[in-house]
Structure formats: C-alpha cells, structure tokens
Amino acid sequence: MSLTVRIIPCLDVKDGRVVKGVQFGALRDAGDPAEQAAFYDAQGADELCFLDISASLERRGTLLDAVARTAERCFTPLTVGGGVRNVEDVQALLRAGADKAAINTAAVLDPTLIARISGRFGAQCLVVAVDAKQTGPQKWEVFTHGGHKPTGLDAVAFAVDAAKLGAGELLITSMDRDGVKNGYDLGLLAAISRQVAVPVIASGGAGSVQDLAPAVLEGGASAVLAASIFHFGEATLAQARTALAQAGIPVRPV
C-alpha cells in the first residue's frame, strides 16, 4: 500500500484568530489563520483543518471571509468546520474555498443531515467530527456545542452510524486528551477504526511528534491532526514526518 499517512495541522479559530485551548477552554492566541495556513502549506502540510470553535456555541455562522483568506493561501486540501447546520452552509463553505466540511453538533441533532450532505456533494466532501469523553472502561460519550453538552450517545456507535450514513471521514477528538499533550486516546481510536472502512483522523492529545505513530499503529488512524505542537514552534512538520517514517509508517516525501 502506498497511500501515505496524512499530517494535518489544525487551526482552531475564534473571532478570526487561531487559538488553542486546553480541554476545550483556556485559549491562547496563536495568530492569523491565513498566515498560519501559508506557513504550513510551505512546510508541506498534507492537509489543513480550520475549525471555527466558537461558531456552534454562539450560534453564528462560520466566518466565511476568514475561510476565504485562508483558502487563498494554500494548495493543499482545506477542511472547515464549526457552525455547519445544513446543506446550504456546506455549499457556502465550498464556495468560500473549503474542500471539505466538518459537521459535529448538527450531525448529532439530525443524523439525516449526514446523508443529505453526502448525497449532494459526495462522501469525500464530508467529515463527521466526534468529540468524545471517556465515561468508563471502553466507554465514551459524544459531546456537542464545542464540548459543552453531553448527549448520552455512545461515541463508537455514533461514529459507526455516521460512516454508514455517508461520512467520508471521521475526525475523532478525545476531549480528555485535548491540549493535555500526553498522547491520543488510542483505545477510542482503535474501537472506532476497527469497525469502519472510512478513514479515521486522530485528534486531541499530541504532545510531541512521538505521539503520532501510535495513533496509526495502535489506533488504526489514517491521519493525525495536531495543533499545539505545531503552533507554538515545539515541532515542525518535517520532524513529524521523520517520527512517523522512523516507526515504519509511509509519509509523503516533501
């Protein structure tokens, strides 16, 4: 197999600035999204993710102009999420320059939205983002509204259903690990990836480039997403590629 594992820097955006929180709170400013996108594109990011983390919470739409400015600067796929509530929102994001849309809260409130978006734009255009918190051994619960609302839904079952309904990819974020930097939740990733055929993107917990390979080897992820380690200059994409390659994982030579 020659498909390479993707390394995806994630831009968490609030009020038009890149921020990064710890366990979905305590935000630190990390710069302008368009500048960051250009920086990562130049470093050979395999893909970029732009999440408007305040959108769903404050019930406002994604900042389309920030998306447009960000898309302007990168020639690598851009996934945008945050505040996507319907098919029209996805259309608007694609028109602004996004290649894929990520949905989270809206998919939980109305899972048929997954089928409708996928049917209209194709599964490859839709990432279903699942924010999950561990509630017991091998048990995780789905949270919505930027991690503020528990849903009572089992995260593994929800992810499997989302894939069946037409999600092209699953972005799995461990809320317990988010920004804590002690590694991805490998149990959560493995529980989901072994039950679905679609790519799983690991998110939440990368504290160093050494945390990336286990997400692939033990968690079964096809892509690794990280924010803090890249934004604050602790690691470069080249170091991330080297760490994966040293673990025997195919990466794209840049």
Add this chain to the structure above:
Amino acid sequence: MMQIALIDYGSGNLRSAERALLAVGALASKRVNVRITDDPDFVRRADKIILPGQGAFGECMAGFHARDGLCAAVTEAAISRGAPFLGICVGMQLLATRGEENGSHQGLGWIGGVCRPLLPGAGPVPHMGWNLVQSTSAHPVLGPLGASAYMYFAHSYVISEAPEAAIIAQTTHNERFTSVIARDNLIGVQFHPEKSQAAGLALLARFLDWQP
C-alpha cells in the same frame, strides 16, 4: 491571452482550481484568463477546457446536461475543435462509457471504460490522501515514462476497463487502478492537481503548455 474555461455545472470546489491555475499562470508569467463558467459561447471559444467534478457520477452527468447548451459546447470545443481538455476526479470519470454509482448512468464515453467502486481491502475507502502516481506511458502533461509523483486523491470510484492505449499512469490502493487516462487532446486525472502543492501546480503548468 489564453482563455481557460473551468466548467461550472454545480459540482465541487471550483475556487481551488481557479486559484491554482491563476498561480500557475502568474509563476510562468503567462497571460491567462480563467473563467468559472457555464456559458456555451465562452466554452466554444476557449483555448483550454477543464472539467472538474466532485460527488456522484449520475448527479454530475445530470448537472452537466441540465445547463442549456453546455454539454454541446464542451463537445464542440473538445471533440470537434480539439481544444486541450483536462478532466479532474469525477470530471475524469465522466470520460468513461458508463458509471455504476447509485445505478447505471451513461458517461460521455470519450475515452471509454466503466466507472465502478474501488475494491475494498486493507486501505480505507474513500481513498483519501497523498498517493504515488506512476506513469506507465510517457505523456507531455505527466512527464516521461516511469516518472512518479505524490498527488492528493479523494474518491471511492475508479475507471476500469479503459482502453489499454489510453492508460497513462496507475496508482495502488487496495488494487492497482488507472489514475491518468489520455487520448489525443483529452486527459483525465483521478487525483486533484489543484490540491497537490508543487507537484500538482507543475502538472497544471504542463497542461497550459500542452499543444496536442
């Protein structure tokens, strides 16, 4: 000024392709006008035709036919006049004779083959991410025989049974499939050059230079 028609039939992210073409034109100091268009008059006169595509085969074909005179204009430009034509992703798949995504649908049939699901296997489907495109036949847009480059893929269907002579490059994911097809002034790529950074921009630059 080179007139490039980026065909708008309601499918996919056209802005990415537009930006990439403008960047290529600027880098090469070429004077290019890229228009996202469904205007048959512009298409008929365009120097280069690019057919992007995202989504399901049948819906894309229907969207293409739904716009008055658009399919006829693209046919006139690419087939009667021989303007260089690039199909991207589903835009490539439409070159097949038929597509088997959500039922059986007739394609443009300009190159042939059948668009069918990528085989399941160890690799996830959709096939999503950077994979190696290996040329099996030299082509001006792709480079010499044996050349290879990593390009960005995002698809669940592939063209199979394309005429042997039209297969220009292959890629492996659960199976070895055709990632580039071409004949005469037509070329189709399964990946997204507009999202494939330097390698993709270089391919687009060669397409702009191509004079079949």
